[in-house]
Amino acid sequence: MADEKVETKEKVEVKAEAPKTETKTEERQEHRGGYGGRSSGGGRFGGRGGFRSRSVLPSLAHGKVGVAHVFSSRNNTIITITDLTGGEIIARGSGGMVVDSDREEGSPYAAMRATAKAAEIAVRKGITRIRVKIRAPGGHGEKTPGPGAQAVVRALARSGLRIERIEDVTPVPTDTTKRPGGRRGRRV
Numbered sequence: 001m002a003d004e005k006v007e008t009k010e011k012v013e014v015k016a017e018a019p020k021t022e023t024k025t026e027e028r029q030e031h032r033g034g035y036g037g038r039s040s041g042g043g044r045f046g047g048r049g050g051f052r053s054r055s056v057l058p059s060l061a062h063g064k065v066g067v068a069h070v071f072s073s074r075n076n077t078i079i080t081i082t083d084l085t086g087g088e089i090i091a092r093g094s095g096g097m098v099v100d101s102d103r104e105e106g107s108p109y110a111a112m113r114a115t116a117k118a119a120e121i122a123v124r125k126g127i128t129r130i131r132v133k134i135r136a137p138g139g140h141g142e143k144t145p146g147p148g149a150q151a152v153v154r155a156l157a158r159s160g161l162r163i164e165r166i167e168d169v170t171p172v173p174t175d176t177t178k179r180p181g182g183r184r185g186r187r188v
């Protein structure tokens with residue numbers, strides 16, 4: 001019995017004396033050559049490219065983060081919930097999926113029901129926080145979102161998702177966009 005205790009102590013001592021290994025973050029920083037500057041490489045234009053530490057990613061810090069892409073026009077509201085990169089669609093819905101008549105597709109009620117369905121799926125898949133990107137038709141069309149946009153934000157908040165930010169990503173032309181039908185419009 002006494003021999004076993006000695007062996008156990010020796011094993012503990014050996015473990016304590018083992019050299020400390022570098023963390024993955026330190027290895028990755030060494031790999032990319034430190035911070036900042038063109039020499040750090042990684043990106044196309046010499047930014048802080050290279051590997052990123054997993055602990056820095058926002059999706060892992062306090063639950064998963066999703067992005068709600070909302071297209072809201074007078075005639076319909078389409079919501080798509082994706083991951084942060086936008087590459088994987090987690091849930092989607094539209095006003096036309098939840099109402100019967102075409103004229104109700106753009107209504108706030110249809111937008112609210114479509115968002116509630118999509119948000120429920122997203123919560124089941126582990127999304128806890130969400131960033132909202134609202135888009136109107138833009139270009140030569142309406143620059144303001146339709147009536148369903150506000151209902152979408154309210155429905156997302158009610159579903160238990162924490163809204164991080166809301167931004168307008170409507171495409172607005174910097175010069176002019178040629179209108180369909182030409183300058184004088186469609187002649188009937």
